[in-house]
Amino acid sequence: MSEEEKRKGGIFKAVKEFVYGVAAHDSARFALKTRSSMEHLFILITMGDMLGVPILPPYYSLRLLPYVVPQISTWKRRMLREKDLTDALA
Amino acid sequence: MNAVVALIVGFVVAVIGYRFYASRVDARIIQADPKRATPATMYMDGVDFMPTSRNILFGYQFKSIAGAGPIIGPIIAIQWGWLPALLWILLGTFFIGWVQDYSSAMIAVRNEGASFGGLSYRFISPRARIILLSFIYFYLLLIVGAFGNVVVSTAINLKAAPMAWLFLTIAGILAGQMIYRWRKDILLTTALTVLITLIGIWAGTMAPSDKVLGESLANSRWLWAIAAFVFCYFAAVLPIWRFALPINYVAAYIVFLGLFFGVIGVLVLRPDFTLPAYTEFTIKIGPMWPIMFVTIACGAISGWHSVVSSSGTARQLESELDARPVGAGVMFVEMVLAIFALIIAGTIYASPAEYGAAVAKGPGGVFAAGVGKFLGALGLPIELGRSYGSVMMIVLAITIMQLVVRFMKVATSELLGDVSPIFKNAHVGTFVASILGMVLVLTGWWQYLWVLFGGANQLMASLALMLITAWLMSEGRSTTWVFYPMIFMFVTTVAALLYTSYSLLSKVLSGAVKGEALIGNTIMGIVGFFLVIAAFFLAVEAFKAFGRYKTLKAQPVSA
Numbered sequence: 336m337s338e339e340e341k342r343k344g345g346i347f348k349a350v351k352e353f354v355y356g357v358a359a360h361d362s363a364r365f366a367l368k369t370r371s372s373m374e375h376l377f378i379l380i381t382m383g384d385m386l387g388v389p390i391l392p393p394y395y396s397l398r399l400l401p402y403v404v405p406q407i408s409t410w411k412r413r414m415l416r417e418k419d420l421t422d423a424l425a
Numbered sequence: 426m427n428a429v430v431a432l433i434v435g436f437v438v439a440v441i442g443y444r445f446y447a448s449r450v451d452a453r454i455i456q457a458d459p460k461r462a463t464p465a466t467m468y469m470d471g472v473d474f475m476p477t478s479r480n481i482l483f484g485y486q487f488k489s490i491a492g493a494g495p496i497i498g499p500i501i502a503i504q505w506g507w508l509p510a511l512l513w514i515l516l517g518t519f520f521i522g523w524v525q526d527y528s529s530a531m532i533a534v535r536n537e538g539a540s541f542g543g544l545s546y547r548f549i550s551p552r553a554r555i556i557l558l559s560f561i562y563f564y565l566l567l568i569v570g571a572f573g574n575v576v577v578s579t580a581i582n583l584k585a586a587p588m589a590w591l592f593l594t595i596a597g598i599l600a601g602q603m604i605y606r607w608r609k610d611i612l613l614t615t616a617l618t619v620l621i622t623l624i625g626i627w628a629g630t631m632a633p634s635d636k637v638l639g640e641s642l643a644n645s646r647w648l649w650a651i652a653a654f655v656f657c658y659f660a661a662v663l664p665i666w667r668f669a670l671p672i673n674y675v676a677a678y679i680v681f682l683g684l685f686f687g688v689i690g691v692l693v694l695r696p697d698f699t700l701p702a703y704t705e706f707t708i709k710i711g712p713m714w715p716i717m718f719v720t721i722a723c724g725a726i727s728g729w730h731s732v733v734s735s736s737g738t739a740r741q742l743e744s745e746l747d748a749r750p751v752g753a754g755v756m757f758v759e760m761v762l763a764i765f766a767l768i769i770a771g772t773i774y775a776s777p778a779e780y781g782a783a784v785a786k787g788p789g790g791v792f793a794a795g796v797g798k799f800l801g802a803l804g805l806p807i808e809l810g811r812s813y814g815s816v817m818m819i820v821l822a823i824t825i826m827q828l829v830v831r832f833m834k835v836a837t838s839e840l841l842g843d844v845s846p847i848f849k850n851a852h853v854g855t856f857v858a859s860i861l862g863m864v865l866v867l868t869g870w871w872q873y874l875w876v877l878f879g880g881a882n883q884l885m886a887s888l889a890l891m892l893i894t895a896w897l898m899s900e901g902r903s904t905t906w907v908f909y910p911m912i913f914m915f916v917t918t919v920a921a922l923l924y925t926s927y928s929l930l931s932k933v934l935s936g937a938v939k940g941e942a943l944i945g946n947t948i949m950g951i952v953g954f955f956l957v958i959a960a961f962f963l964a965v966e967a968f969k970a971f972g973r974y975k976t977l978k979a980q981p982v983s984a
Contacts, residue, residue, distance in 0.1 A: 349480045356484020358677040359611075362670040364472075366605075369665070371472040409470040419542030420558050421736045422473075423835045424828070 371413070378403055378410045386414060426702070428768040429695045431511055432688075435764040439757035442519045447527065447753040454903050455531050457745040464538030465741050474538060476743040479750055485741075486755040488677060489733045490526075493575055493821040494723025494882070495759050499767035500788040501875060502720040503780070505713050506703035507771040510721060514767065517718075517725025518760040521910040525886050527752035528893045528907060529731035533739035534748060540736045541892065548895040553966045557888060560959040562836050563952050564728070564881040565829050569858065570865030570949075571878035572829075573653055575822040577866055578787025580649040583815035585629030585808070586793075587649075588637070590819050592625020593679070594656065597672030605666050618675045622816075629812045650866045653823065654859040660827035661834045661855040669827055676820040683796060683817045688765055690799025696772035700780055710872050711928070715921040719879035724763020726914065728885025730756065735889075769795030787871065789818040826862075833858035868945025873925055877949055880922040881956050887914035888960065891967045898974035915964065919957055926953030 381399050383390040385407070403410075451457045468474040477485075502510040536544060545553040580586050596618040603609040603617075635643040642648055660669040706713050710720070723729070734752055742748055773795050774780040783791050796814025801807045834854035841848035841857075848854060865874060890911035897904045929950035932938045938946050 352478050352480035353484040356481035356486075357488045357681060358484075358615075358674050360477075360481055360485045361488070362604075362666070362674055364475075365665050365670055367472045367475075371470070409468075412468060413470060413473070417539065417543045419540050419554075420561055420832070420836050420839065421540045421542065421732050423832050424732055424736060 374406070375410050375413060378406065379414065382407070382410075385411065427695055427697050428691060428772050431507075431698075431764055431768060432691065432761070434511075435515065435761050438515045438519055439760060442523060443749075443753055443757050446519070447523055447749050450524075450906060451527075451746075451749045451753075454897075454906065455528075455745075455748075457531075457748060459744045459746050461745055463534050463742050463745060464739065465743060468538065474740045477741040479743065479747040482738055482741055482747065482751045483755060486733065486738050486751050487758060489737065490723065490727070490730045490755065491759050491762055491821075492723070492825040493572055493818065494727060494729070495763040496766040496792055496818070496821065497575060497788045497875065498721035498724055498879065499763050500770040500784065500791050501710075501872065502717050503700060503767060503770045504704065504708050504710070504784070505706075505717050506701050507698050507767060508702040509713060509717060510767055511764065513718060513721055514724045514760055514763045517721070518756060521886075521890075521914060522726040522730075522760065523753035523756040524906060524910055525726055525728075525890055525893075526730045526734050526756045527748055529734035529889050530739045530742065530748045530752040531745075532893050532896050533735040534742055534745060536896070538740040541732065541889070544735070544896070545892055548892060548899055549963075549970045550966045553963055553970075556959050556963045556966070559840075560885070560888070560956060560963070561732075562833070562840065563956055563959075564885055565833055565836070566858075566861055566865070567874070567878040567881050567952065568729075568829050569657075569826055569833070569862035570869060571871075571874050572822040572826040573650065573862050573866035574869070574871040574874055575787065575789055576653045576819055576826065577646055577649040578871065579789030579793070579815055579818045579822075580634070580652070581644055581646065582786045582790040583793050583811065584633030584635050584643060585626070585812035586789075586815035586819055587634040587643075587652075588629035588632055589622070589625045589812060589816035590823075592628065593622045593676060593816060593820065594672060596621040596625070597675045598668060599671075600675050601667050601671030604671065615675075615678065618671075619678045622675055622679055626812045626816055627809060629816070630808045646867060650863050653826070653866075654830075654863055656823060657827045657830040657862075658855050658859055661831040661858075662851050665831075669831065672827075673824050676824055679813075680817050680820055683800070683813055684762065684765070686803055687796050687799045688761075690802040691765065691768055693802045694799060696768070698768075698771040699773075699775060700771045700777055704777070710876060711921075711924055715917040715924065716876055718917045719876055719883050719921040721763065722879040722882045724760060724766070726883060726886050726910075728882045728887075728889060731886060731889035766792065766795075769799070773798050789815060789822075792818050830855060830858050830862065864948060865945060868941040868943075869949050870942065870945070873929060873946075873949060876921065876925050877953050880918050880925065880953070883914055884918040884922065884956060884960050887911050887918060888963055890914065891964065895967060895970045895974065898971060898978075901978060915960070919960060922953045922957050926950045926957070929953070 380390050381396055382403055384393060384396060465474050465476040469476065499510055532544060533539060542554045542558055545557050600614055600618040603614040710716055738751055770791055793811045793814030796817060797807045797810030800810035800813060834851055837854040837857050838849045890907050894904050894907050894911055897907060929946045933943060933947050
């Protein structure tokens, strides 16, 4: 690909990304937020012991543990991070 | 003066500000480093913290900050003359606006993506966090009132607007259904729903509200206020993908197509300013200082941007080097948008009297007339252009309004949930927020409401700058570029809020206002005083913190 084509491709890509940012980025973020809230609620119910909130008997938690391992660190961080009113705005 | 000159001056200021001033601050003071990990890369969770391309963030930031604010402010402020308004837009953005947007993002980037509550706790004091958050609640109430007023006055003055608004709502709901439920192609969905909205704009000119509903209903403030809050109610209680987001999605295309072609229309027509460059220092809404400086909020400096920059954008920046194009760059683009609004108000009326008559009915009519004229230069019939402008105005106001009502639902639940469990109910929370907003819309005089909103908005900006000053002091960095803008904004906005609240309450106490206006003026006056008191407490806390940092700096480092 020549430099000229690369430049044109770059500008086209930038415009495309800008339009996506204006129109759809918010929608994508909110969809992800909704999904992650549900997932994190599920992990809280099943793995609450890890945060000192035992909800489900440990027997079931341990059986589910292998499936949850990849998400544990993000989940803990999200649950324990300080949030305030402005988090709901952006 | 020709309006194109104003646009060119705007571009020159933007280039100098962005290429030299912002660049220098970014490199020398903040020392943005592409090798330093940002919160988005460190704490990537695919949701809040997610590295995102700077082009996407540019669009996201622009869409989040460019609501009705940068358009309405200049349309009202031109009453002092277009020159002071233009100067404030240019100088405000150059010295304060981008400084706040950019540094609000950087303070969060350098502090693990923390939001303002946590940051004020860390850098000022625990009490500062509580004061700041209660301040934000009342500030949001004023946003709902001011923007609700814009929606109502536009729906009354432009009879084509309600039909277009209805079609946009239908198109938005359809877009949500097509994208999330039927899994249809996004291009098809976009083309279809934007087309439906455009048909609605045309249908508005064919079936204006006075013909459909009758003269008295079409002119009823109650009807349109209820319509606006019912709209916001659905946006707040329905799943966000079903109503609020898809409507915003379709609306984004309508607004940005209109703005893009509107600016081209200005370049084609190249009109001269017909209103005077300067009228007088004191006009009906108050003296130029401090009132004009809060009337034009978003086009020069706005506290709302600091919330978007810190809680939204900062958690998505891939590299520290992206903070300047996204934080500062977008602010300069918004400055050009404010100049566009100023050109509309300053060039489309033959005389100040004609402008005065138009603006008295609400700024939406002025904006729609301007959009009609400039799109007309590209061949669109004037009536259709005016209808297009009216729906743009409603969209710009109501998209922010619905977000704020949704947010106030959460805030009501948080703040009053302990008082009674009923406030934790989503419907009750939304109802409380809607009723408070409706009272302001129906009983408050809109120009005062706008000034109060602007004052609260910019006071929020000065509080953000205060927080950033404390952070810079804690790190031993230069604070001049933030400290003096903060002082200027604090003094100006406190003066504006005191002046407006005093004017409102003195009218109430002297018995000059009666009936419905009594309620609106009283609430607005009290809210204004509350915001000033909260700001004073916060300032005391902040200056104590500044003192602590100075003492720490003065102490010799022990070996």
